[in-house]
Amino acid sequence: MDFKIGIFSIHPFLEMILKQEGIPFEDIDQDNFELINKYALIITDYDESDMIELISEKFHNEILVINPTYIAKRYFELLKTRTPRITIPLSEFYKNPSFKSALDRSFLADFYGDSGLFKDYKVIRIKNNNENIYMLSISLEESFLFDKSCRKQFFDFRKELPSEVVGKKYIYEIRNIILQTINIILYSKNIPLIHKSYIPQNSLFIFRIDTDFCTKEEAENLYKLCQKYDIKATWFLDTYNEKTIRELYAKMADQELGFHCSRHLVFDNYEENFQNIQSGLSILKKHGIKPKGYAAPFGEWNSYLQKAIEKSGFLYSSEFSYDYDNLPSYPIASNVLQIPIHPISCGRLRRSHYTDNEKIAYYKRVIDEKIDRNEPVILYHHPHHKKLNVIEEIFRYVKLKKMQNLTMNNYRIWWQKREKRKLEYVLNKDKIFLQKNPKIPLIIDYEGKRVIDNFSESVKYKDLEYKNYPFFLKNDPKRQEKWNWRNWLYKYESWKGRRKV
Ligand SMILES: [Zn+2]
Structure with a gap:
């Protein structure tokens, strides 16, 4: 399978995140809808349910819809799906990542629970007949207000925390939430995500x-x-x-x-x-x-x-x-x-x-x-x-x-230079074949774990030595928000x- 994420009408901020992550993606050709099954995943933030319905009819893989909560609610009404109940708080899930357990059930998850840091972001998995539509509820327009700043406290183990006036929104965390949602969905198909390293060497x-x-x-x-x-x-x-x-x-x-x-x-x-x-x-x-x-x-x-x-x-x-x-x-x-x-x-x-x-x-x-x-x-x-x-x-x-x-x-x-260098790859059974090698280290995310590798043509991804890595920088919202x-x-x-x- 040629690995690419198809995008359809996505917000510039979402595109920004995919580029930061160095994930291969391309626009869906709307005149050639029969080709959409080449994608491993389609991401859209389109808020017209007709189009989502049309894609989900033709498309046999997963669709991730990123939308504010009010639109997600409308979908549930349209799809006549009952509003999913909260099953797994994602903060717990991330602490003890068990991708399988999350995917066995529909889940509606609150990032960071009640503390308010992330209370507007939810991941919702809905089953609509046989299709898998996932919804990640983030209001992108509101989340990416770069001209708002405020004093935030930064994590440490001691009592009095350091603080600084910084960007008000949690842009770093949103990037990671979106990355992990993509990873969770791909893991449901038992495939890894390969993307470009953020830095030229190990550190x-x-x-x-x-x-x-x-x-x-x-x-x-x-x-x-x-x-x-x-x-x-x-x-x-x-x-x-x-x-x-x-x-x-x-x-x-x-x-x-x-x-x-x-x-x-x-x-x-x-x-x-x-x-x-x-x-x-x-x-x-x-x-x-x-x-x-x-x-x-x-x-x-x-x-x-x-x-x-x-x-x-x-x-x-x-x-x-x-x-x-x-x-x-x-x-x-x-x-x-x-x-x-x-x-x-x-x-x-x-x-x-x-x-x-x-x-x-x-x-x-x-x-x-x-x-x-x-x-x-x-x-x-x-x-x-x-x-x-x-x-x-x-x-x-x-x-x-x-x-x-x-x-x-x-x-x-x-x-x-990283932006210009293209990454394209094919997944065949348990192997990754590079079709376009960006000649920079590659990040391979699989099963909630990560490895950085410099392979040049192909690699058996199950044989790599993955390491656990934290989904976010260390945090303690209750104390940081106090x-x-x-x-x-x-x-x-x-x-x-x-x-x-
Ligand atoms: Zn100065």
């Missing part, structure tokens, strides 16, 4: 530095540490002190230089954002620095800023109010790649009363989790926070784990910080 470490008006000495000390551990970092420069730019940054041949700010602010109009960027860029230009990347002050993002980033000719940007912890993507109608990072800096850990040892333990755990999930580890630091002892331990750990180190721009180059009185304090601090500029 990837990227170090981002926002200079934020640090002294020359602070920048120099951090630079020396990078050199000691052979770390090529990406420095997002402020243009406050030209002397430091001339005498230090302009001479860093082994590091990447990006642009952070002239004034440390993001505005809610195009003109001021554009001017702020242009005035900084003209200073950098005087010193021969032409940045390819941009990272906004406070990780803030809005559509006016996005336009200013595009008009300024940047090739990528990185704002955690847009997206964090996730894989790269393009904001709608933009060709400037957005590269999300893990947004908790040493400064945020300090505000949550972490000792240095706790900070080191925090970062080591984040690194381990991301390595386990094949995701890039992108951490960031401000030279004026010093804490070189913590950073040194991170670098040591990166070396110990033999992680590949790239600059953000080099990761962008690799990611865009109101923290300190949020008022942080809000005040950030208001005060903005007035100083």
